[in-house]
Amino acid sequence: MTVVRPMALLLTMLLALSGCSLLQQKPVPLYQLDSGQAVTPTKDNGVTVLVGPISVADYLRQQNLLQRQADGSLVAAQDARWASGLANDIDQQMLRQLAWRLDSQRLVLAPAAPGFSADAQVMLTITRLDSGPTQPAVLEAQWRLLDRRGQLRDSRLIRLEEPHNGPLAEQVKAQSTLLQRLAAELAVAIQPIAAAEPTPEPPRKKPPVAKAKPQDPAAAGPKIPVAEPIKIDTEVFRF
Template sequence: MTVVRPLALLLTTLLVLSGCSLLQQKPVPLYQLDSGDAVTPTKDTGMAVLVGPISVADYLRQQHLLQRQPDGSLVAAPEARWASGLANDIDQQMLRQLAWRLESQRLALAPAAPGFNADAQVMLTITRLDSGPTQPAILEAQWRLLDRNGQLRDSRLIRMEEAHGGPLAEQVKAQSALLQRLAAELAVAIQPIAVVEEPVPEPPRKKPPVAKAKPQEPPAAGPRIPVAEPIKIDTEVFRF
């Protein structure tokens, strides 16, 4: 006769229950921003652009996918996570989008390696990027553009909205579309700053005309001296 001790029976029951709960637990879906139709440029020529630093609001630096509520509050979605973090996704998407739109592989995220001479620099601050089941995706940001000499050439505040159908997948797609629109406007603003202006050659200087030497005038004639002329005398000579 086998005697089952109460402690062993309790442990067996707990293991069975935990196994059932693990089997019933669904995997948490992970999301990433979409790059849309962006294509990686094949040529390693083009303007050199330093992208960054890119600063994002603190609430965007967590793994939870936040949901904006009608009252303006944010609630973490229990069934969704960012695959690699929203802040990291923003960095990579801005780099890819700008490289595609500027048709240049010469882009680098800040801080750049030594020796990287940028024709322009993009400094970006994102203060809002979120959405909710009934709230549109909203992007609020500011950019500053510096030329190759470090001089501020452009600064702008941006606010964009993108509608969606409600599910989380559509919200992420709408947020991705906002970043693509931001990159498109940035690319237009960067081009006139990053284009290398070739120096305009100076027109050839005209040589001053050489003054022609005036012909020397003959010396002024002095008072005219009368010439002595022989005087003929009609005299007869008589000889004796």
């Protein structure tokens, strides 16, 4: 007769229950931003653009998708996550979108390798990119464009909205559309800056040579008289 110890029986039951819960647990869906109709450009002699730094708000660095509520609060979705992180997705999508719209392979994400010379540089700050079941997708950002010499040529604040039907997949699609619209406006602003001829630097003027000032007699101090020989006229009498 086999005797089952109570501790062994309890352990067997716990293992069975945990196995059932694992079998019943659904995998968490992973999402990525969509690049839309963007295609890889074929030109290798297009404009050279340094894309970045691209900075995003801290709340966009979470792994879970955030849901904007009607009262403006944000709630993390427990049944949906970003596949590789939203910040990383933004970097890659902006690079791909701009390369496609500028038709150039010569785009590099910051920081660039030493010696890289760009026709233009895009500095982008994204302060908001989210949506909710009943809230539209909203993108708020600021860009700054620099020319070859690092001079600021353009700066703009932008706010874009995109409606959706509510499900998470539709929300991610709407957010992807917002980034595509942002890239389209950026590409239009970059083209004249990247195509402009470099302005020659003005010749540097040599500093004037300081001339020696004539010495002021009054500032030279008291004049010491020069000793001169004294002539004495004497007469010699003869008797």
